[in-house]
């Protein structure tokens with residue numbers, strides 16, 4: 001069983017210092033549940049952040065050197081092609097640093113491998129991989145697939161190992177030149193983060209003014225109900241109704 | 256009767272034989288320490304044998320006695336038993352010299368010495384029979400008084416017979432037989448039994464890892480780990496320095512550390528006495544059975560050990576939960592009459608777990624990661640550290656370039672509770688017209704938590720970064736309300752090249768009020784007790800300034816039974832709150848109950864950890880106020896016109 005973890009040029013979300021991405025470290029820990037040796041792969045100009053993963057259990061890091069602005073995908077495909085692992089793990093989405101979150105999908109497409117996003121647990125039996133996938137609101141889904149595959153790891157996966165200097169010292173870094181490749185498509189623009197405006201539901205045509213106002217001012221979201229100082233009975237009933245509505249409890253028996 | 260055949264002469268020969276046997280047994284026991292690494296001494300030098308051996312009598316009579324004398328009965332008992340035994344045996348040996356052996360006066364003196372030894376032995380017996388106190392060990396330790404009485408009593412008979420002459424000769428022979436049985440019994444206890452403490456203890460005083468402790472220094476800084484060593488921290492007994500192994504062998508199982516240990520009291524699986532015994536047994540084949548109190552709620556371990564086998568692990572001798580229960584409060588070290596350094600050993604073991612195995616408790620992982628990548632154990636932005644001061648003047652040293660007092664805020668500044676304390680402190684600085692400034696976003700965590708959790712690598716990075724920052728500015732001293740930061744900056748940064756004058760806010764406010772720069776009115780406000788932070792009292796010896804300061808406030812101050820350097824920990828140190836090892840009770844609950852037992856309505860604290868831990872107690876509680884808050888209240892109560900320097 002050979003597992004490979006893709007490492008990005010990440011930044012700590014608060015301090016902005018080069019630091020391995022949390023989910024990628026969780027990917028290393030998850031890979032260790034299947035394999036004793038876990039290799040990492042980074043393609044880019046600087047592997048400082050990726051190198052941090054060596055202290056969190058990564059056995060060996062392969063760094064394909066690129067100049068800034070190069071597309072890492074061809075280098076990754078080439079690196080994977082020379083000695084294909086059974087499993088490629090990656091973080092789920094862009095964090096702080098040079099990431100897009102699309103890379104795992106592009107890679108899976110280029111390799112022709114299946115991809116499952118948001119894994120929280122992995123198991124392998126007879127070449128068949130079983131993935132537990134995290135869905136919103138705590139739901140889980142089980143997938144079974146033949147290896148090889150690309151998997152992205154969800155933050156709800158088991159905690160990553162803490163940094164250990166002794167482990168980091170044993171890790172090796174292999175530097176190889178990558179494949180220069182310009183990024184295709186429109187250039188990427190960088191903007192400061194801005195919270196997205198909430199989606200406002202539009203009222204059905206022909207609705208009255210009151211409905212239109214309501215639709216425009218009330219966010220459709222998780223919905224819900226605000227009760228101010230309700231009597232305990234009413235509060236309990238509202239909670240039960242809600243739990244029934246979302247299917248946690250069985251529907252009330254009609255009697 | 257010829258000299259060669261009388262019991263007194265026999266006693267002399269017996270003592271000579273015993274001494275020879277003891278020397279052989281001791282030498283063989285001492286050879287076992289050679290498996291350890293080179294000696295570790297906090298001054299960075301090797302063991303200074305000459306100075307060490309010469310200092311043994313003084314270290315014993317002054318420093319050891321200072322600890323032993325806290326239990327006066329034990330002190331008398333030990334003085335009589337050990338003093339009588341040594342004096343009597345030496346005299347008996349000298350009795351081999353003919354003119355002395357013939358002197359009646361000489362034998363009277365010898366009899367007197369053995370009488371003292373006998374009384375001492377009887378006191379040992381009194382303490383252990385009929386019921387042995389829980390903190391003392393049984394097993395071979397229960398036989399110790401019998402052997403002492405046999406040897407002391409037997410030799411006394413011999414000496415009496417020699418004094419009174421022929422009529423008592425048969426008694427003399429009986430005495431000689433008793434002395435022989437007792438004496439050989441004691442020598443047998445030298446390798447693994449209670450008597451080991453006698454020779455290992457003496458050598459430990461000579462080769463102690465912290466010689467400064469005998470010269471009036473607190474000597475509490477952890478020693479830096481060698482980050483270039485092939486193995487980081489301690490995995491096997493052979494990874495300890497040999498003088499640490501020697502220290503473990505010095506333990507007399509008196510149980511004083513066990514009584515003082517907050518983790519033991521809380522029912523967490525830590526007992527410092529048992530820990531030292533496990534460490535002492537780890538490098539011996541067939542260690543003697545342990546007959547003291549166990550680790551409370553002991554987690555099962557395989558119990559397999561050896562000089563080159565791992566010490567910590569479910570498959571080894573000591574369960575990891577044991578070493579992670581420690582708050583590094585040093586209460587055990589403070590109480591240990593054999594001057595053993597428990598905390599050093601625990602941190603050494605943690606260093607291996609953390610830096611080689613990455614085996615830290617789950618709750619400590621985020622703390623270590625954030626310390627490393629955000630330079631702040633809570634992962635909070637460094638620039639938010641000063642948020643607590645909204646509306647208060649908090650000049651940045653980067654803007655001023657220099658200041659008299661640099662205020663080190665510490666991790667507590669992010670917490671609402673300690674934020675209130677710091678606001679009070681800043682307000683007091685302002686009122687006293689102090690030239691102060693803060694580092695602001697340039698202040699990184701001091702690294703205390705990472706270091707106690709065994710992550711020396713991250714600590715060293717933080718220490719170097721902070722020292723580089725501090726080197727850019729001019730200030731006279733650093734003021735902090737956090738004793739952990741105080742300890743690290745004052746005592747542990749020097750090893751990394753940072754030398755600063757540190758002052759804790761208790762001493763600083765005491766100074767200001769003494770100089771009349773703060774005017775306060777006494778405000779009798781009910782009964783109050785002061786909880787000494789471990790890192791201020793035990794680590795830095797500062798127990799008086801906070802009390803002087805409180806007394807200036809005119810409060811009725813009462814002491815808890817455990818106070819000053821013997822105070823009990825709040826449970827907040829050493830990363831214990833994040834490691835969170837389950838026990839029967841919580842340490843802060845125990846401490847709060849002690850505070851309440853004094854009838855105090857307020858417990859004064861001087862540390863953000865203590866405040867957080869004690870405020871977390873529910874039920875019948877005293878209100879928790881920091882010294883700065885109490886002082887500010889008293890200053891605000893003073894007529895404004897008298898306010899100095901406004």
Ligand code: SF4
Nearest residue numbers: 506507509510512591
């Ligand atoms: S370690 Fe020290 S205090 Fe604890 S039992 Fe041994 S001698 Fe006594």
Ligand code: SF4
Nearest residue numbers: 516581582584585587
């Ligand atoms: S330092 Fe404190 S918590 Fe740790 S073993 Fe000693 S007494 Fe117990």
